[in-house]
Amino acid sequence: MLRKIQASQLEPGMFIHSMEGSWFDHPFWRSRFLLNDESQIEQILSSDVTRVTIDESRGKKLSASSKPLAVLAAEEAKVYTPKLAKVLKQSAQERPRSYLREVAEPVFNRLTPRERAAEVRKASGTIKRSRAAVMAMFEDARHGKAVKPRKLAPLVKQISRSVNIDPTIILNIARIKTKDEYTYLHSVSVCALMINLARKMGFPERQMHDIGLAGLLHDIGKTCIPDSILSKPGKLDASEWDVIRNHPQRGHEILTESEGISDVVLEVCLRHHEKMDGTGYPGKLFADNLSIFTRMASICDVYDAITSQRPYNAPLSASEALAEMMSWSGHFDQLIFCDFVDSLGILPVGTLVRLNQDELAIVIGESPSNYSVPIVRSFHSLETDLPISGKDIDLGRERSRKLVAVEDPADWGFPDWSGTSALVLSKSPAG
Numbered sequence: 001m002l003r004k005i006q007a008s009q010l011e012p013g014m015f016i017h018s019m020e021g022s023w024f025d026h027p028f029w030r031s032r033f034l035l036n037d038e039s040q041i042e043q044i045l046s047s048d049v050t051r052v053t054i055d056e057s058r059g060k061k062l063s064a065s066s067k068p069l070a071v072l073a074a075e076e077a078k079v080y081t082p083k084l085a086k087v088l089k090q091s092a093q094e095r096p097r098s099y100l101r102e103v104a105e106p107v108f109n110r111l112t113p114r115e116r117a118a119e120v121r122k123a124s125g126t127i128k129r130s131r132a133a134v135m136a137m138f139e140d141a142r143h144g145k146a147v148k149p150r151k152l153a154p155l156v157k158q159i160s161r162s163v164n165i166d167p168t169i170i171l172n173i174a175r176i177k178t179k180d181e182y183t184y185l186h187s188v189s190v191c192a193l194m195i196n197l198a199r200k201m202g203f204p205e206r207q208m209h210d211i212g213l214a215g216l217l218h219d220i221g222k223t224c225i226p227d228s229i230l231s232k233p234g235k236l237d238a239s240e241w242d243v244i245r246n247h248p249q250r251g252h253e254i255l256t257e258s259e260g261i262s263d264v265v266l267e268v269c270l271r272h273h274e275k276m277d278g279t280g281y282p283g284k285l286f287a288d289n290l291s292i293f294t295r296m297a298s299i300c301d302v303y304d305a306i307t308s309q310r311p312y313n314a315p316l317s318a319s320e321a322l323a324e325m326m327s328w329s330g331h332f333d334q335l336i337f338c339d340f341v342d343s344l345g346i347l348p349v350g351t352l353v354r355l356n357q358d359e360l361a362i363v364i365g366e367s368p369s370n371y372s373v374p375i376v377r378s379f380h381s382l383e384t385d386l387p388i389s390g391k392d393i394d395l396g397r398e399r400s401r402k403l404v405a406v407e408d409p410a411d412w413g414f415p416d417w418s419g420t421s422a423l424v425l426s427k428s429p430a431g
């Protein structure tokens with residue numbers, strides 16, 4: 001059972017499952033661990049972390065006299081009505097606050113249409129040049145030539161500049177890939193995603209070059225995979241999978257033989273398919289042995305892969321991809337994943353939100369006119385405290401309707417939000 005509690009309720013012996021706040025708000029390198037002594041609790045209390053989630057199946061339980069803020073894993077699915085009604089009957093002061101984040105206007109609304117069009121042109125040029133440079137570099141590697149990272153430096157700078165102005169522009173363009181250019185454009189996308197995430201996490205600008213280059217070169221080992229396997233439609237057999245799984249090591253070998261490759265780039269290349277629970281490849285390494293850069297890369301890599309058209313799978317939309325990735329336990333670092341979601345400004349399908357007309361709604365997709373704005377389905381009026389028959393609202397088109405905040409389902413009495421959201425989504429909207 002997972003329980004969200006105040007940091008002040010922590011006791012030695014409890015197992016920390018997660019801490020609220022960004023990566024830099026808490027003093028520990030790992031996000032999941034057993035609290036061995038009081039000094040660790042003191043460290044947490046002196047940081048910005050005010051709420052934590054403990055896993056009672058892996059450590060000491062919360063004493064019966066202490067009340068948790070929320071119970072996050074219910075044994076059975078519960079529908080929302082009785083609990084939500086109880087929460088809604090509370091006075092305004094007692095009602096839960098939206099603590100996850102107030103929703104900001106998308107960045108690109110600040111650009112005029114003309115400025116935006118100019119940025120789109122510049123980003124297209126950057127992508128074209130980057131794709132050509134990555135292709136040439138992969139070709140060199142295929143012929144046994146050493147990689148010259150200095151050639152890529154100006155491109156990383158241009159990608160970084162574009163990401164800084166508005167990440168949605170370059171990411172939108174790089175998402176559309178033909179089969180032949182997938183590997184090259186995937187490298188450009190992962191570079192842009194890594195830089196965008198690194199900025200969100202507060203990395204200094206001087207590290208952006210290495211982080212971006214790690215994204216550009218992470219899959220260079222794919223030059224050693226025959227095209228018949230890389231672009232094969234349909235399922236791969238076991239021996240073909242072995243060849244695919246070998247690409248991090250092959251890439252690492254290529255980069256080790258090249259001059260001027262930093263440790264960050266080498267490590268990301270070798271470890272980007274490792275998973276937090278030790279089930280990844282090639283090393284089956286557990287979280288404790290995975291650096292922050294590797295953890296960032298594995299998120300960016302998977303996100304780009306599943307939002308792109310690939311030989312064997314249809315692409316997911318951005319919000320579907322985030323919802324899907326969120327459900328894979330043990331794969332990603334959860335804190336970095338939260339920063340990643342934030343860095344894209346996209347709300348995953350199934351996210352609980354509050355609208356300006358005092359309604360609770362659920363994210364069901366992204367607006368075709370603006371992919372950082374969601375389409376939501378309203379399902380409960382806070383004014384009448386009653387469920388309402390769902391209406392689908394494209395917030396990119398209906399300007400009078402605004403998203404006010406992302407809400408924590410536990411705060412609104414949804415202990416099993418996945419069950420509840422499935423219930424809301426299964427009902428057809430009123431219009």
Ligand SMILES: [Fe+2]
Nearest residue numbers: 218219272273
């Ligand atoms: Fe890879």
Ligand SMILES: [Fe+2]
Nearest residue numbers: 186218219301
């Ligand atoms: Fe990749």
